[in-house]
Each structure stands twice: as structure tokens, then as C-alpha cells.
Amino acid sequence: MTPTSVEEFLLRLHEQGRGRKRISADDYRKIFDRMCPSLSPPDARAKLAGWLSLLAETDDLRLPKGRRLYDRSDSGDLPVWIELMRPNEEQEPLPVAPESHGWAPELRFACDERNPRRLRVLLQIQRFLAEGGRERPFIPAKERSIELFGNEKRLEMLKGSTLFRSGAISYELLRCFSVPPPLIWQSSKDQSLPRPILALENHSTYHSFARWNCECTSFAAVVYGHGDAFKSCAAGISEIVRAVNWDGRLFYFGDLDPEGLLIPLAASATLAALEMPALHPHQGCYHRLLKRAKSTILPAGAVLGLSQESRIWLGECLAVKTQDWFSKGIRLAQELVGWEELQKDGHEFCKS
Numbered sequence: 001m002t003p004t005s006v007e008e009f010l011l012r013l014h015e016q017g018r019g020r021k022r023i024s025a026d027d028y029r030k031i032f033d034r035m036c037p038s039l040s041p042p043d044a045r046a047k048l049a050g051w052l053s054l055l056a057e058t059d060d061l062r063l064p065k066g067r068r069l070y071d072r073s074d075s076g077d078l079p080v081w082i083e084l085m086r087p088n089e090e091q092e093p094l095p096v097a098p099e100s101h102g103w104a105p106e107l108r109f110a111c112d113e114r115n116p117r118r119l120r121v122l123l124q125i126q127r128f129l130a131e132g133g134r135e136r137p138f139i140p141a142k143e144r145s146i147e148l149f150g151n152e153k154r155l156e157m158l159k160g161s162t163l164f165r166s167g168a169i170s171y172e173l174l175r176c177f178s179v180p181p182p183l184i185w186q187s188s189k190d191q192s193l194p195r196p197i198l199a200l201e202n203h204s205t206y207h208s209f210a211r212w213n214c215e216c217t218s219f220a221a222v223v224y225g226h227g228d229a230f231k232s233c234a235a236g237i238s239e240i241v242r243a244v245n246w247d248g249r250l251f252y253f254g255d256l257d258p259e260g261l262l263i264p265l266a267a268s269a270t271l272a273a274l275e276m277p278a279l280h281p282h283q284g285c286y287h288r289l290l291k292r293a294k295s296t297i298l299p300a301g302a303v304l305g306l307s308q309e310s311r312i313w314l315g316e317c318l319a320v321k322t323q324d325w326f327s328k329g330i331r332l333a334q335e336l337v338g339w340e341e342l343q344k345d346g347h348e349f350c351k352s
Contacts, residue, residue, distance in 0.1 A: 005157070005159075005161060006051045006054055006055065006157050007157045007158055007161035007162075008035070008161065008162075009031065009032065009035060009051055009055075010055060010060055010061075010157075011117075012031045012035070013028060013031060013061070013082075013084060014084060016028075016031055017084055020084075021083050021084055022081050022082070022083050022084075023081065023082050023083075023084065024080070024081050025071065025078060025079065025080050025081060028048075028052075028082060029048070029078070032044070032048045032051070038258035038259065038304065038305050039258070039259050041301055043257065043259055045078065048078065049077060049078060052078070052079065052082060054153060054156075054157065055157075058151050058153055058154055058157060059085055059151075060084070060085055061082045061083060061084050061085055062082070062083040062085060063079050063082060064079050064080065064081060064082075069081075093116075094114065094116055094119055095116060095119050095120055095123060096119065096123065098110055098111050098112070098113050098114070098119060099111045099112075103122075103126060104126055104129045104130065106129065106173060107122055107125065107126055107129070109168055110122045110126075118161075118162075118163060121149075121158065121163065121169075122163075124148045124149060125148065125169065125173070125174065128147075128148055128174070133174070133175060134175075136175045137175065138175050138176060138177055139175065139176055139177075140176060140177065140178075140179045141155050141156070141171060141174075141176040141177060141178050141179070142155070142156070142179070143176070144174050144175065144176035145176075148174070155171075155174070155176070159171075178232060180229065180232040180233030180234075180235060180236065181226055181229050181233050182233070182236060183223055183224065183225075183226075183233055183236035183237065183239075183240065184206070184223070184224040184226070185221050185222065185223040185224065185240055186210040186213070186214070186221065186222055187220065187221045187243065187244050188213055188214070188217040188218075188219060188220055188221065188244070189214060189217065190217040191220065191244060191245040192245070193245065194220070194245045194246060194247035194248075195217070195218065195219055195220040195244075195245065195246070195247055196219055196220065196246070196247055196248075196249035196250065196251055197219060197220055197221045197222075197223060197237065197240065197241070197244070197246060197249070197250050197251070198213075198218075198219045198221075198222050198223065198251045198252070198253065198282060199223040199224075199225045199230065199234070199237070199250070199251070199252045199253075199264075199267075199279065200222065200223065200224060200225060200252075200253055200254065200334070201225050201227055201230070201252075201253070201254030201255055201260060201263060201334060202227065202254070202255070202333075202334055202335065203224055203226075204335055204338065205253075205334050205335055205337070205338060206222065206223075206224035206225075208338045208339040208342060209222045209342065210222045210224075211339070212339065212342040212343070212346055216342075216346060216347055216350070218346070218347065218350045218351070219251075219350075220244040220245055220246050220247070221240050221243075221244045221246075223237065223240065225252075225254070225263065225267070227263070228259075228263060230263050230264075230267050231262075231263055231266035231267050231270065232266075232270055234267035234268075234270045234271055234279075235270050235271070235273075235274060237250065237271065237276065238271075238274050238276060241276075248277065249277070249280070250271070250276075250277055250278070250279045250280065251279065251280055251281070251282040251285075252264040252267070252279040252280070252281060252282065253281070253282045253285040253286065253289075253334060253337075254334055255331065255332065255333050255334050256286070256289060256290075256322050256325065256331060256332035256334075257304065257331035257332070257333075258304055258305055258306065258307065258310070258326075260331075261306070261307070261310040261313070261314070262307075262309075262310070264279045264281070264313065265309055265310070265313055267279055281313060281314055281315070281318065282350075283315070283318065284348075284349035284350055284351055285334075285337055285349065285350065286314070286318055287318070287349065288337050288341060288349045289332055289334060289336055289337050290318075290321050290322070290325075290332070292336040292337060292341065293325065293330075293332050293336060296336060298330050298331075298332070299330070300328050300329040300330050301329040301330075302329050303326065303327055303328075303329050304326035304327075304329060304330075304331065305326065306319065306322060306323050306326050311323075
């Protein structure tokens, strides 16, 4: 699996720096591009800017001051350089002798750890366990994070790291849990008949669909997925279905780009853990998106890839048409299907 965590990104920055403190934009962007090759340019830029901002907040790197030191040519301001706060970390002395340290039973694997950064994390967890952590109540992860590391976002970073991916460390061990953002949704005013629920990736499209559905009542509820956050906060649908007259079907409509198509797959896994049905692509909305793209001038870039999982989720007909656009390096934003399209004949293409 290609690593995509901010923690892994930081480790690669240190490897690239080889003891240097300052990393140029060309170098850190090359690292990011190798880690996230399937992202479209706008999405890649926004995600990279977010990672750099998070690393600056956790004091892992320093960003330059002054507007002239940023590339502001597109969404997501990118600095011309960054400075690593702990350069050449692999050559730093270890905070303890790991092989002889008195580790808790859950942390015995730390005897073989030789990375100073990971050892510092493990020492904080060791202290937590030694001070009765195993008996502590379960609390939101950000509350536990600030207790352990003095920063509420540190666990968010670590969750994608080697320690978590290997199963060595877990939220269960730290007696905490993720708190996904609450879902924004609007129910139909007519709940006399059971209807499906539609989740939408972006907020502008959500606004148009929710406004339209108030009158047309094609869906029991329209849900704002909040982009990538929907991968985890889809769990909130379990509360929505109890408040509306739901027919048991869940539909999704989002951008046609490699990253956007991963959202409903991950969200379906979240729902499966709650024994809820998977999300299905809303065929009418996606076909209307493809139709609208033909009459719109869209920028082309590098060839985009359609994963096998996304192909299966879309179904062969949608997948073939989507791949045609991806082969031209063109992503399709769902905003092509908005208020005017809904007003024109939404009752037709929103049929389910």
C-alpha cells in the first residue's frame, strides 16, 4: 500500500534532508507527489498545504513568514522552503536505552526500536500506562492527545504511522476514540412514503440538492458528506435513518476523480462496521455529470487512474465512461450538476 500519512511524509522529509534543516519546495513537492500520485493538481495542492500546516502546528517544521515567500498561484498557499525542527534525527542520541528500559508488557516491542522520534512517543505512552492509563475512561482522541503530547492533533498524525499501521499502538490501548464531525443534513418535508438517502461530497452541491429536495421530495434526506471527512463521519447516518422514513437504500454522488471515488468505498466500510448497507453510486446523477462534461471546457492534465475497486463500485457502464475522461487527464467536479440542472429535469435524473 502506498503510504499517505502525514507522519510518513515527515519521515521522508528527514530522509531527504540528510541532516539539512531547510528543504526546498521542489524537494518536498517531489516527496509528496511520490506518495500521492493519483491526486489531481488542485486536490494535491490543497492536501499538501494541509499537511504542512499540521506539521507546523505540531512544531515538527517551521514555515517562512511573509507573503513573498509563498506560491499563491492556486488554492493552498505553498512555501518556497520549510525548515525541519529536528534535522538529522536518526543521528541523535536515543532518549533511553530501549533494550534495557522497563517497558510495560504492551510495549515490549520497543526494546528493538532505534528511531528517537518513535521512542519519544512510546515513552509518553509508557508513562500513561504506568500512571493507571489502562483503567482510564474512554475519551475523544484529541483530549487524550493533548494530555499525552501537549498537542491535540498529534494522535491524528500518528494514526497513519508505522506504530499504528502495525497494530503496535491503538486507540483502544490509549483509551480513546475518534469523534467524526457531525453530519449536516436536511430531511424532506414529506415523509409519508419511504425514500432513499442521498449523500453529497461538496457543500455547494449539497445546498442545491437540499433546497431542491424541499419541494421535490425525491429523498428522505440529503446529507452533506464534508469531502474526505465522510470516510469516518458516515457513521452519523445511523442517526439520520431513525429520524426519517427511510426505504433502506443509501446513495452517494461526488466528484469523478481518483481520490473522490475512494470516499464512498471507505464510508461503506464505516457503515458495514455498524451493520448498515453500503453506499451505491446514484446512477442518474453521475450520468448527468458525464453528460454535462461534454458541453463544458475542462482543463486537462496528467492521465488519471481508475482503481479496480472504484470501477466495481461505479459499475461497468459508468466506469468505462469515467475512464475515457481520466485517460485525457480530466476530472469531473460534481458542481456541474447543480441548481439549474435540478430545476430543469431533476425529477427525471434523480429517480432511483
